[in-house]
Amino acid sequence: MDFDFSPIAENWRFFAAGLGVTLALSAVSAVTSIFAGLVIALLRLYGPRWLRPLLVFYIDSMRAIPVLVVLIWIYFAFPILAGITFPPFWAALVALTLHIAAYAAEVMRAGIESIRPGQTRAALALGMSRVQLLRRVLLPQATIRMLPAFGSILTIAIKDTAIATVIAVPELMHRAETVAGQSYRPVEVFTAVMLAYFLILFPVTRGVDRLYQRLAHLGRS
Numbered sequence: 001m002d003f004d005f006s007p008i009a010e011n012w013r014f015f016a017a018g019l020g021v022t023l024a025l026s027a028v029s030a031v032t033s034i035f036a037g038l039v040i041a042l043l044r045l046y047g048p049r050w051l052r053p054l055l056v057f058y059i060d061s062m063r064a065i066p067v068l069v070v071l072i073w074i075y076f077a078f079p080i081l082a083g084i085t086f087p088p089f090w091a092a093l094v095a096l097t098l099h100i101a102a103y104a105a106e107v108m109r110a111g112i113e114s115i116r117p118g119q120t121r122a123a124l125a126l127g128m129s130r131v132q133l134l135r136r137v138l139l140p141q142a143t144i145r146m147l148p149a150f151g152s153i154l155t156i157a158i159k160d161t162a163i164a165t166v167i168a169v170p171e172l173m174h175r176a177e178t179v180a181g182q183s184y185r186p187v188e189v190f191t192a193v194m195l196a197y198f199l200i201l202f203p204v205t206r207g208v209d210r211l212y213q214r215l216a217h218l219g220r221s
Contacts, residue, residue, distance in 0.1 A: 007183035008192045011175075018175035019196065022161050025089065025171060029096035030157040034150070036097055037104025044109060046130065055105075062102030068163050071095035075167045092164035100157055107149040111142035144218050151208030155201055162197075172196060 008015065044055045062070070075091040078084065086094060115138050123133045165174035172193060180189040 003188055004185055005188045005192070007179055007185050007189060011179050014175055014179065015172065015192075015196075018170055018172040021089070021169065022158070022171040022173075023200075025092060025096070025161045025164065025169070026154075026158040029093055029100065029161070030154050032093070032097040033100035033104050033153065033157060036101035037106075038108055040101060040105035041108035041112065042134070044105070045112060059102045059105055062099050065099075067095065067099040067160055068166065070099050071163055071167065074098075088164070088167045088169045091167060092161070092169050096157060096160055100153060100160070103156070104153055107146055107153065108142070111146040111149075112138050114145055115141055141218070144212070144215050147208060147212040147215070151205055151212075154204055154208070158201055158204070159197065 040055055040059070044052055047055075071092060074095045075086065075088070078086070112134075119137055120133060123137045128136070161169075161171055162173040164171050165177060168174060176189050176193040180186040183189065
């Protein structure tokens with residue numbers, strides 16, 4: 001079999017634009033997922049009791065439903081039920097946030113609960129409020145402990161952007177499908193896309209691991 005990578009070279013600007021959409025969607029969804037996960041985790045730990053079963057149901061539901069199903073429901077079903085239509089990019093962002101936030105919430109809850117209870121009692125005995133306790137004692141240590149899991153969340157956010165192609169978000173995978181269909185060179189095109197994802201994700205995972213190794217001592221109590 002002869003390999004011809006000329007379609008990639010000829011359409012590199014087209015691919016670069018798709019890569020930009022992929023990076024933007026993954027970065028924004030990672031930030032919104034971590035923020036939403038933090039809010040959910042804090043509400044589950046310190047919120048009213050009646051709210052906790054609802055949050056547990058949300059977390060378990062999102063972890064049980066494939067992200068592709070969530071995406072399709074948000075884009076096709078939600079407008080019928082609510083009368084609100086999301087553009088493809090925003091539908092993908094909402095779906096990714098809803099899905100990944102469930103995992104982020106469990107990571108953060110576990111990280112906060114991993115801090116020894118004696119530190120909480122000592123902080124409260126010193127007169128700290130709950131907000132000060134979280135900001136000065138619990139979250140700084142928990143954040144260090146959660147770094148490896150945060151790396152996994154960021155990796156998932158980047159990889160899951162590929163499913164946005166089903167609703168025509170012009171990200172990297174969607175543009176690869178377009179070029180592969182026009183050039184009849186799917187092997188070369190999708191190999192290049194696979195390499196692109198690897199070159200993005202490998203430094204991210206290695207970087208997070210190295211950062212954790214340098215800061216791990218700050219999370220010990």
